[in-house]
Amino acid sequence: MTPRFAPGVRLQEDRARGRWIVMAPERMFVPDETALEVLRLVDGARDEAAIVDALAARFDAPREVIAADVRALLEDLVARGALMG
Amino acid sequence: MSLDPPLALLAELTHRCPLRCPYCSNPLALARASEELSTEEWARVFREAAALGCLQVHLSGGEPTARRDIVEITAAAHAAGLYTNLITAGVLLDAALLQRLVAAGLDHVQLSVQDATEEGAERIGGLKGAQPRKARAAALVRAAGLPLTLNAVVHRQNLHHLPELIALALDWGAARLEVAHVQYYGWALRNRAALLPTRAQLDAATRCVEAARAAHRGRLVIDYVVPDYHARRPKACMGGWGRRFLAVSPSGKVLPCHAAESLAGMEFPNIRETSLAAAWAESPAFTAFRGTGWMREPCRGCARAELDWGGCRCQAFALTGEAASTDPACALSPHHHLLAEALEAAGTEAFVWREHGAAT
Numbered sequence: 334m335t336p337r338f339a340p341g342v343r344l345q346e347d348r349a350r351g352r353w354i355v356m357a358p359e360r361m362f363v364p365d366e367t368a369l370e371v372l373r374l375v376d377g378a379r380d381e382a383a384i385v386d387a388l389a390a391r392f393d394a395p396r397e398v399i400a401a402d403v404r405a406l407l408e409d410l411v412a413r414g415a416l417m418g
Numbered sequence: 419m420s421l422d423p424p425l426a427l428l429a430e431l432t433h434r435c436p437l438r439c440p441y442c443s444n445p446l447a448l449a450r451a452s453e454e455l456s457t458e459e460w461a462r463v464f465r466e467a468a469a470l471g472c473l474q475v476h477l478s479g480g481e482p483t484a485r486r487d488i489v490e491i492t493a494a495a496h497a498a499g500l501y502t503n504l505i506t507a508g509v510l511l512d513a514a515l516l517q518r519l520v521a522a523g524l525d526h527v528q529l530s531v532q533d534a535t536e537e538g539a540e541r542i543g544g545l546k547g548a549q550p551r552k553a554r555a556a557a558l559v560r561a562a563g564l565p566l567t568l569n570a571v572v573h574r575q576n577l578h579h580l581p582e583l584i585a586l587a588l589d590w591g592a593a594r595l596e597v598a599h600v601q602y603y604g605w606a607l608r609n610r611a612a613l614l615p616t617r618a619q620l621d622a623a624t625r626c627v628e629a630a631r632a633a634h635r636g637r638l639v640i641d642y643v644v645p646d647y648h649a650r651r652p653k654a655c656m657g658g659w660g661r662r663f664l665a666v667s668p669s670g671k672v673l674p675c676h677a678a679e680s681l682a683g684m685e686f687p688n689i690r691e692t693s694l695a696a697a698w699a700e701s702p703a704f705t706a707f708r709g710t711g712w713m714r715e716p717c718r719g720c721a722r723a724e725l726d727w728g729g730c731r732c733q734a735f736a737l738t739g740e741a742a743s744t745d746p747a748c749a750l751s752p753h754h755h756l757l758a759e760a761l762e763a764a765g766t767e768a769f770v771w772r773e774h775g776a777a778t
Contacts, residue, residue, distance in 0.1 A: 339565065339593065340563060340564065340565040341525050341564065341592070342565075342566030345473075345501075347471075347473060349423050349470070349471030350423075350471065354473070356473065356474070356501045356525075358439055358503065358525070358526040358528075358565050358567055358593075358594060359474070359476070359526070359528065359567065359594075361473060361474070369554045401427070411636050412635055413639065414593055414594060414636075414637055414639040
């Protein structure tokens with residue numbers, strides 16, 4: 334899949350609290366560090382494999398572990414309406 | 419304890435509305451147009467809210483598009499950096515207005531629906547021809563590429579249409595549906611006997627929502643607000659008084675929740691006389707029930723005190739006459755029986771529709 338943010342959803346800095354949040358219609362999610370790394374790579378152009386590649390190049394973890402994390406995260410955010418695949 | 423900044427602002431731009439829903443969340447004493455804040459006053463509120471830490475603004479009412487300056491107000495909220503959400507009945511929206519709102523930076527539209535059928539929607543909302551206009555508004559919102567939430571307020575007289583309301587959300591292209599059981603303050607409390615659902619209705623609705631969530635996973639997100647008259651523990655109203663949320667009324671009163679004006683005797687700071695930051699941090703209205711220090715038995719020392727924050731102050735006041743009482747929705751409240759008695763007495767049909775000057 335090539336994930337992109339659903340309409341009305343965006344990653345935004347929350348300056349008052351020194352963090353990043355996913356702003357969505359009448360909701361907001363606070364991504365953990367791993368989720369934030371993935372969400373920064375969601376641009377509607379990179380597909381899932383490219384996101385995993387980008388993370389594998391930066392983090393010292395087996396590619397299959399990263400791939401499983403990315404899969405779980407994307408599925409969760411699609412189910413919550415934040416991302417579209 | 420450090421004071422967290424609010425996350426969201428409810429901007430009640432006006433109490434004027436072409437609909438007359440008998441569960442309207444506006445106070446019984448509705449503000450007149452002549453009392454309403456100006457465009458520039460709202461712009462100041464938005465700048466102060468964003469500086470304070472608010473991230474979202476809900477542009478609501480009454481009907482927010484009844485304001486002739488709704489585009490300028492939306493632009494001011496967007497310029498302040500707030501995520502802008504328009505909460506509308508949709509009957510005044512046309513293509514030209516929506517285009518101007520999108521250009522002003524509108525992020526999302528929440529459209530209300532009173533029933534799944536035209537006749538039901540007309541009767542409950544008190545406006546003839548409302549439903550086709552809402553369908554058109556939904557289509558305009560989707561055509562403009564904006565995300566759409568449908569907000570279905572449910573109660574005794576429309577719960578049998580819940581499956582059709584869910585179908586309507588899918589048909590109108592909503593990505594999100596709020597199934598919100600009526601909460602009983604103000605107008606809804608006045609109409610309680612006609613609105614309170616039976617236990618069987620509530621259970622059927624809950625099963626229906628759970629099945630629809632599974633069936634439409636990834637396509638439609640359903641948020642479900644349950645009624646607390648059948649509960650044994652109260653809701654964490656507003657996530658706790660003065661903890662996450664603030665509202666500004668059409669005439670500029672700064673409120674810890676939109677129903678707070680029902681607390682007779684409480685004085686609220688006004689944006690015409692103070693800053694939002696000062697109102698949030700130190701006004702007596704906001705500090706009165708913040709945290710747990712104000713609590714009495716059985717809330718005081720309760721393991722759930724910081725989970726439900728004692729429930730709802732407005733409900734406590736409405737049912738017991740004292741805002742500092744434990745919310746009667748809690749089974750530990752000595753007033754819990756009042757809810758069962760209200761359920762026993764429910765089952766009437768006639769509504770008192772909301773209107774200006776009806777409050778006595």
